[in-house]
Amino acid sequence: MTSLDIAVLSVRRVRRRSLRPLRTLALRRFRLTASTPRELVVPLLTPIMFALIIAPSLKTALHTGAAYEAFVAIGTVGLLIPLNTMFAGLGVIVDRVSGAQRELLTAPISRGLLVVGNLLVALAITGLQIAVLLAVSVVRGIHFEATAIGAVWFVAAAALFTIGMYGMAEILASRVPRQEEYIARVPAIAILPWFLAGALFPITALPHFLTWVAKFLPLTHALALMRYGLLDDSTGLHAIWGLSDRAAMAALSLAVVAGFALLLIATSIRVFSRSAVR
Amino acid sequence: MDLAIEAIQLEKTYPGGVEAVKRIDFHVEAGEVFALLGPNGAGKSTTVGMLTTTIVPTGGTARLAGFDVAAKPLGARAVSSVVFQEPVVDSALTGRQNLELHASLWRVKPHEAKARIEGLAETLGLAEIVGRSVRSYSGGERRRLEIARALLSHPRVLFLDEPTVGLDPRIRAELLDVIAGLRDRSELTVLLTTHYLDEAERLCDRIAIMHRGRIVALDTPEALLAGLGHELVELRVDGSAESALASLRERGVAGEDAFAVGSRLTVPLHDRSSQQTIAAVHELGLARAISAREPTLDDVYLRLTGDSLAEAA
Numbered sequence: 353m354t355s356l357d358i359a360v361l362s363v364r365r366v367r368r369r370s371l372r373p374l375r376t377l378a379l380r381r382f383r384l385t386a387s388t389p390r391e392l393v394v395p396l397l398t399p400i401m402f403a404l405i406i407a408p409s410l411k412t413a414l415h416t417g418a419a420y421e422a423f424v425a426i427g428t429v430g431l432l433i434p435l436n437t438m439f440a441g442l443g444v445i446v447d448r449v450s451g452a453q454r455e456l457l458t459a460p461i462s463r464g465l466l467v468v469g470n471l472l473v474a475l476a477i478t479g480l481q482i483a484v485l486l487a488v489s490v491v492r493g494i495h496f497e498a499t500a501i502g503a504v505w506f507v508a509a510a511a512l513f514t515i516g517m518y519g520m521a522e523i524l525a526s527r528v529p530r531q532e533e534y535i536a537r538v539p540a541i542a543i544l545p546w547f548l549a550g551a552l553f554p555i556t557a558l559p560h561f562l563t564w565v566a567k568f569l570p571l572t573h574a575l576a577l578m579r580y581g582l583l584d585d586s587t588g589l590h591a592i593w594g595l596s597d598r599a600a601m602a603a604l605s606l607a608v609v610a611g612f613a614l615l616l617i618a619t620s621i622r623v624f625s626r627s628a629v630r
Numbered sequence: 631m632d633l634a635i636e637a638i639q640l641e642k643t644y645p646g647g648v649e650a651v652k653r654i655d656f657h658v659e660a661g662e663v664f665a666l667l668g669p670n671g672a673g674k675s676t677t678v679g680m681l682t683t684t685i686v687p688t689g690g691t692a693r694l695a696g697f698d699v700a701a702k703p704l705g706a707r708a709v710s711s712v713v714f715q716e717p718v719v720d721s722a723l724t725g726r727q728n729l730e731l732h733a734s735l736w737r738v739k740p741h742e743a744k745a746r747i748e749g750l751a752e753t754l755g756l757a758e759i760v761g762r763s764v765r766s767y768s769g770g771e772r773r774r775l776e777i778a779r780a781l782l783s784h785p786r787v788l789f790l791d792e793p794t795v796g797l798d799p800r801i802r803a804e805l806l807d808v809i810a811g812l813r814d815r816s817e818l819t820v821l822l823t824t825h826y827l828d829e830a831e832r833l834c835d836r837i838a839i840m841h842r843g844r845i846v847a848l849d850t851p852e853a854l855l856a857g858l859g860h861e862l863v864e865l866r867v868d869g870s871a872e873s874a875l876a877s878l879r880e881r882g883v884a885g886e887d888a889f890a891v892g893s894r895l896t897v898p899l900h901d902r903s904s905q906q907t908i909a910a911v912h913e914l915g916l917a918r919a920i921s922a923r924e925p926t927l928d929d930v931y932l933r934l935t936g937d938s939l940a941e942a943a
């Protein structure tokens with residue numbers, strides 16, 4: 353056996369060692385989530401209502417075109433992701449209060465894996481819910497202009513924003529002792545930015561000061577990217593960056609969302625690992 | 631000597647200055663069943679927390695099977711399992727799913743895990759219910775499931791943190807039989823925390839008595855009891871127990887190890903006879919009630935700390 357073979361075997365062994373517990377933790381979280389189906393359904397209700405009832409009503413009331421319904425359908429993804437990830441964060445508090453977290457903390461695994469295991473399930477469930485939302489929108493007659501590359505932009509933006517928001521939920525769950533206090537903070541984190549981030553109207557329609565605030569919100573970048581990917585609409589990106597190169601603006605916004613995801617998830621692992629022990 | 635647990639000058643001071651554990655030293659040999667005995671707040675659970683890496687020590691060192699809990703926590707966690715004071719199971723999952731989860735996290739190979747789950751379910755009387763949701767389990771069944779789970783990974787060190795607290799007497803007796811059965815596993819070292827004297831006396835090779843964060847005595851149950859002799863006299867006095875004790879010492883009826891707590895006075899007899907002692911007490915007119923009996927660990931605890939263990943708990 354050459355030294356290269358030994359190195360490859362070592363890498364495989366390390367990967368297998370991390371992957372098995374990670375799969376186990378994700379399976380546990382998935383089973384717990386599936387045992388309470390409301391966790392899957394409740395976060396879907398508000399966005400679907402927006403996409404299917406409020407957007408068409410606004411279109412009629414404001415005499416806008418079909419494009420507005422598609423605009424709002426993507427905007428509702430920006431509500432679905434924070435709501436779903438914040439609901440997922442509740443599981444961390446339930447684990448802590450029920451004591452189940454103590455057993456996991458004595459397992460011979462890195463404590464960061466506990467966060468990553470939960471994140472994988474939050475990602476999967478959010479992905480499923482976005483797919484349902486888009487499918488329902490299509491059935492309702494909303495038209496998306498998606499290409500393969502556009503779908504990649506959309507998925508990358510949605511996935512990274514979900515990772516960042518889940519990181520936020522984990523941090524909050526680690527810092528807040530009780531579910532009631534956690535729930536009380538959800539509107540400020542999940543809903544308030546949504547009103548400013550260009551979900552229902554372009555950020556340029558906001559007062560000048562708030563337009564500047566919106567440019568710093570990761571959700572603004574995520575929504576602009578998702579519209580660029582699924583509607584071939586770069587006006588959101590242009591409102592942020594003011595450049596003429598669409599791909600460059602998309603890359604910049606993706607970097608912002610990726611930075612947000614990386615920062616929040618790394619912080620959440622650190623906060624969880626420190627707060628879980630006394 | 632093969633040490634399973636070592637604690638050297640181990641201490642924990644919580645933020646705010648609460649000194650929960652104050653520089654304790656003890657070791658547990660491989661295969662030994664060891665108890666930390668003391669009331670709530672004595673520092674037992676904090677000690678277990680430090681040994682299981684869920685509480686960070688503020689001083690000293692602790693090792694499990696040679697793994698330093700601070701420097702090599704993954705190694706320490708890999709060789710140990712814990713049964714916590716409160717039920718710690720995923721109620722929404724079945725018993726089997728809880729067991730599989732533990733086996734996988736402790737890296738038991740899947741085919742081995744399957745065989746071990748079947749074996750432990752059979753041994754601990756869970757075979758009929760292991761496929762059911764844990765929500766439907768009684769308190770005793772949950773406890774047995776937790777013990778099965780802790781044994782799945784064949785730990786070298788098993789921590790049982792107040793395992794019988796809150797259980798009704800029947801389930802508690804049933805569980806004590808299960809724990810007593812663990813003594814047959816010669817490869818297993820058990821550290822049990824409890825404030826029940828009978829548990830410590832029945833199950834353990836050695837006992838460390840903890841009081842306000844310190845170990846105040848550490849020996850076999852027999853040696854701890856032997857310190858008080860084979861019999862003692864207990865009396866209740868109307869006036870000051872301290873002055874009654876001084877009178878008894880002056881008359882040579884009580885030795886230096888006699889002690890008073892509240893209105894109760896306890897006199898170890900050693901080579902004196904109970905009849906002589908009781909007669910001497912009556913002669914002095916000190917007692918309103920008097921009795922002779924064998925010493926218990928509660929007397930040992932009372933003498934060392936000035937508190938009754940049962941009352942303090």
